[in-house]
Amino acid sequence: MKPREVVAFVFAFEGEPERFLLPVLGIPAFERILRSLRKAGIERILLLTDIPQMRAAAEGGSIEAFDPKVDDLERAIRGNVILGAAGDLPLLAPGSIGAFVDGFDPSEGGLLRVDGLPIFLANGEGLLIDALNGSPIDVEAVIERYAAGGGRVRAAPPIPSDEALRLSGKRDLPRIEGVARRLRIDSLLEGGVSIVDPERTYPDEDVVIGAGTVIFPGVYLRGSTRIGRDCTIGPDAFIEGSVVEDGSTVRYSVLEGSRVRRGSSIGPYAHLRPGADVGPEARVGNFVEVKAARLGRGVKAGHLAYIGDAAVGEGTNIGAGTVTCNYDGVRKNRTVIEDGAFIGSNASLVAPIRIGRGAIIAAGSTITDDVPPNRLAFGRARQVIKERREDDREEA
Numbered sequence: 001m002k003p004r005e006v007v008a009f010v011f012a013f014e015g016e017p018e019r020f021l022l023p024v025l026g027i028p029a030f031e032r033i034l035r036s037l038r039k040a041g042i043e044r045i046l047l048l049t050d051i052p053q054m055r056a057a058a059e060g061g062s063i064e065a066f067d068p069k070v071d072d073l074e075r076a077i078r079g080n081v082i083l084g085a086a087g088d089l090p091l092l093a094p095g096s097i098g099a100f101v102d103g104f105d106p107s108e109g110g111l112l113r114v115d116g117l118p119i120f121l122a123n124g125e126g127l128l129i130d131a132l133n134g135s136p137i138d139v140e141a142v143i144e145r146y147a148a149g150g151g152r153v154r155a156a157p158p159i160p161s162d163e164a165l166r167l168s169g170k171r172d173l174p175r176i177e178g179v180a181r182r183l184r185i186d187s188l189l190e191g192g193v194s195i196v197d198p199e200r201t202y203p204d205e206d207v208v209i210g211a212g213t214v215i216f217p218g219v220y221l222r223g224s225t226r227i228g229r230d231c232t233i234g235p236d237a238f239i240e241g242s243v244v245e246d247g248s249t250v251r252y253s254v255l256e257g258s259r260v261r262r263g264s265s266i267g268p269y270a271h272l273r274p275g276a277d278v279g280p281e282a283r284v285g286n287f288v289e290v291k292a293a294r295l296g297r298g299v300k301a302g303h304l305a306y307i308g309d310a311a312v313g314e315g316t317n318i319g320a321g322t323v324t325c326n327y328d329g330v331r332k333n334r335t336v337i338e339d340g341a342f343i344g345s346n347a348s349l350v351a352p353i354r355i356g357r358g359a360i361i362a363a364g365s366t367i368t369d370d371v372p373p374n375r376l377a378f379g380r381a382r383q384v385i386k387e388r389r390e391d392d393r394e395e396a
Helices: 017-021 029-039 052-059 094-102 126-132 139-148 170-190 390-395
Strands: 006-012 044-049 064-066 081-086 111-114 119-123 153-156 201-203 219-222 237-240 254-256 283-295 300-312 323-325 335-337 348-350 353-355
Touching: 006 029, 017 029, 017 052, 029 044, 029 081, 029 094, 044 052, 081 094, 081 139, 094 119, 111 139, 119 139, 126 139, 139 153, 170 201, 348 353
Parallel strands: 006 044, 006 081, 044 064, 111 153, 201 219, 219 237, 237 254, 283 300, 300 323, 300 335, 323 348, 335 353
Antiparallel strands: 081 119, 111 119
């Protein structure tokens, strides 16, 4: 029997309903089993649930959602082979699903189940339809009603113990995530990624890492993060929903919704916030924060700066203590720094403002007006030196 000839039902009712939504390596538990069914070649999948969040998630994709208290299931069942599985088996692998399907002969009838687990296969005829239309619905209840009605129940070979772990609530999550993480790291190692300490590396399921990249301990890779080839990540980095291109380095830093282009260096202790786009061949150093800003090729912001709502041209140097003053109390305003500019230490650029190509901003300046290209701008009080009075010394 081919998997595409099977209609799969994923059940999500019994126990604590929120457990089906608990993320395992960034993927909700019920979504993991849906993915495994698709990878096993099962083309038609139905989600049986009365949980609104799960129904909404299913309706947004290729999965049909049913509430058996409202919807008629017979039209989806009759004449088909049905695979039923609980939605709390997030580690069930496509290979095990395929082997289970291969072990069922529709001509033999009856119901094939995995002992001790809420998984079964059966022809979708009378007894099964009656069992599925019972209340309450869960896999074990369907099997019991099927057997009570005279249906023959047969045992299938067991599946690997790790895949049999059920997520009954948050207390099970550390163990299940531990298994899932080990499998994910094994896959990355096979793909040519070097992981210095697998016990202290935390990649989500959808993270992609290129061959030749080295991951040091304490690295968290979340969401749809993409890491290129030959990068160095860590120690101690948190990267979420971001892209790090080939040959880049990220150390002791936080990246959220940002992009690091080829050959750039981030950290230590930098923070790239959503909309940050750095490089190529740029450097964002310690205690630099970048938000909704594009830093061009070769830009250097070595330390202690805030660059927000800005465009920084190629080859620009951002001195220590520089701040793009982007918020006027009502709206965010934009700073544009053209190619080759030099921004001295402790400069405040009050947006909206444009610093021209090759311009120099003197250290300690507060700049409120546009600076033309290749000009030197001062915006600071004149230094004054006075004699100290005797009473000043006494007060000191």
